[in-house]
Amino acid sequence: MSERMLILSDGRAGHESQSVALAKHLGMAYDVCSVEPRFGWSKAAALLLDRLGVKLSGLFSVEKPPQPSYSYVVGAGSTTYYPVKVLAKRLGAKSVAMMLPKGFRYDFDLILAQGHDDPPKQPNIKTLPVNLTYVQPQGIFQKAQKPVVGIVIGGENDTYSMSKGRIEAFLDEITARYKESHTIAVTTSPRTPKQIEALVASYGFDYTLIYSERQENPIPDFLAVAEVVFVTADSTSMISEAVSFGKSAVIVLPLEAQKESKHQNFIEMLERGEYLHIYDGSIKYRSRKVDLLRALKKVFA
Incomplete structure (x- = not known):
């Protein structure tokens, strides 16, 4: 069976888009399920339980995944990190954190962190120079005659x-x-x-x-x-x-x-x-590009 990714979303577009970008760069099918704290104290309890290595499913409400099996469970943002670990264990999938999950144990199967967060050097932490994005022109603006x-x-x-x-x-x-x-x-x-x-x-x-x-x-x-x-x-x-x-x-x-x-x-x-x-009043054209696909292929080789 081909690999499939389950994305847990906290409803913030900037977080969800990074997880979706990962799936799209890898050409992997994915489903997005919403997650939210069940109680006002859920996040605080999750931090404590995570430090103790305890994984409980009742702290967060997670939309039911549409498929019974996934290769990866992915999340970005503090609301998703604990449920990612819990659900990955239950599904027998690999846990992936987008961005450095500060406050949580860095024991995910994979953490894709940005360099400006100064992540520690660990085998499971891979550093990217930018946020993970997947850009697709939509034809909203068309090329003009002039530059x-x-x-x-x-x-x-x-x-x-x-x-x-x-x-x-x-x-x-x-x-x-x-x-x-x-x-x-x-x-x-x-x-x-x-x-x-x-x-x-x-x-x-x-x-x-x-x-x-x-x-x-x-x-x-x-x-x-x-x-x-x-x-x-x-x-x-x-x-x-x-x-x-x-x-x-x-x-x-x-x-x-x-x-x-x-x-x-x-x-x-x-x-x-x-x-x-x-910009400092002068114009300098710098067009070097970060090759995100190449970086990800090395991580998931």
Whole structure:
């Protein structure tokens, strides 16, 4: 029987997408089942029981898997890690943690961790330089007659704030440099503040997608056809996509950091590897790409 993967999802798109990306890169059939804590104290109990090596199935509600047998049980995010171990043992499958499962014992069969988390050296821990992504152009944005410049505007989070003045300065500089010679295509994201969306819309770029008005994702298409893609620094997922797919040069637009974080370490590490350029007023085209498929084939050989 061919291998099949069971993905446990905590409902967060950024977590589930990494597990799905693993299955797609490996060409493996998969099912996604939701998981959530059954009690308010389930997570705390799971951490304690995990340290004791005890696996109990009653702490979390897990959607019934549609198949009786799986080769791998995979999860990303703290809600999934304990159920992954419990279900993998019950099904006789291998347990896989996406991202470093901090707080839990690192005794999964496999942990796919990002380098900026500084994972310990263990035989079962494999390090990737970026988030695991699987990028598929959808034809939302089509190749233009002129060379394309893509701009991806994210939003605010615990690490970064996004001021209108800073984004306006970036857009003015990009417009001045590329307006006459290139097609400029811009998209916002689910986290983009309303005032930033209004600012972006006011420029009348050749192509503009305001996510709050149209819930589509043209980023894969930008990466497939653009000469260069500018992306704000707030999202490791968007940056991971940009440096692992297509041929576009990648330039990161720095935001106001509210604290030191692994996000900054992540971006600086990629700049040192010449996968991207952190915008400092100068333009440097860096288009080296992370070969995720090659890395995964080595892990699952």
